[in-house]
Amino acid sequence: MPTILVVDDESRMLDLISFYLEARGFTCERAVSGNCALEKMKHTIYDIVILDVMMPNMDGWEVCKQIRLFSSVPIIMLTAREEKKDIVKGLQIGADDYITKPFNEEELVARIDALLRRLGKEKSISYDGLVWEETNHELTYQGEVIPLTPKEFSIIGYLMKNPNRVFSREQLIDLIWGMDSETEGRTVDSHVRNMRDKVRKSGFPIDHCLKTVWGVGYKWIN
Amino acid sequence: MPTILVVDDESRMLDLISFYLEARGFTCERAVSGNCALEKMKHTIYDIVILDVMMPNMDGWEVCKQIRLFSSVPIIMLTAREEKKDIVKGLQIGADDYITKPFNEEELVARIDALLRRLGKEKSISYDGLVWEETNHELTYQGEVIPLTPKEFSIIGYLMKNPNRVFSREQLIDLIWGMDSETEGRTVDSHVRNMRDKVRKSGFPIDHCLKTVWGVGYKWIN
DNA sequence: CTTTTTTTTGATAGATTTTTAAAAACTTGT
């Protein structure tokens, strides 16, 4: 589940944003100042940082600059003014997107979803009745649950979220098992096989979608 | 250098955007309608698509949806209205960013730079409808896949990525097989032959492009 | 602690690709 760091000096705003985001299943951490945010980022990896521009001591621009010295985490700036000059400044400094106040829940969530999508970290993805959902850890076809093991679920998730892209066995191991895993590539084959069987039995034509790329790996095609 | 597809029915707007972008070193292609854009995307890989929302026949939303069926290219929407509802709609459909008219040169370039920065470099190359893509591990001609073996795919990749440069058989072996390979040069010939056959069968005039340099090796000419 | 489920491993058959080697065809320079 994506974790989001929200940085704002007003606690009312922190509450509001956290409320919206946690309702959507995101995990939120709060920072009441730029220094506080930078300190937190030394210890934790966040998926997205939401950064208010107007803050005492260190403003949002400065925090953004500082973050970019050591991290490429996606940053969304929160700005009160609707001025193009500010937008350009933010983008040049290294922000990825910005939201102008006042904003509503829909806009906030849409921007975060768009950013996560671009990074390949969606919470759910569906294709022709086949639905993959991170939150309940379930794959369903036409409403029917296809029971998968954790590894199987992760593999099909990465493939579905990145259609047309080939993943080598080693890439999948790095992504799912972790960089320091000793697991060998052939293990992936077994999981793919078992997963294919289970999905096929559900009636979904997985053989049209999940392709073996000889000598390279596996990919999902739409 | 990144190539950008600009889609707008007004030629004045096409001129303006192209002028700004080309001054910054980007290469621009123009499309005067959604259909025109979709057609172009079958033949060429673009780094970014800029899409006007207000167009006759097929509007920007629809074009965006269509593109998302087969490509994850970053899309920037051009919208006249500054309405949050439109922004949310665009992001939900699969756009990555949007710009409201009127916009200035700085804003346009800042947004494109931000998107490219976040994206990293795309590993693909296209020439006259022949598209080579690393991430998909696919070579296509006018949208049709040309099935290649791994070695064949690598060879044509190196040649296409370095037009006009001659590669000796030994160079190709070093690059593809690895420095310590014992494979002999004649093996390359076999792969080139098989690859030529497959590409020729697709209809692409490969004999005009992939040339044998007698006594030296092979090269791709534009 | 026992049972159940998941993950990993190893062995093998089948499919595909890669390599080799020799003959044929083609270039080049004289």
Add this chain to the structure above:
DNA sequence: ACAAGTTTTTAAAAATCTATCAAAAAAAAG
């Protein structure tokens, strides 16, 4: 036109890769 050198073609052997299966090992659940 000829000879020497190089590339292309061809076909078969060798090597590599994938799918499959069963069984062992590990992890999770009861």
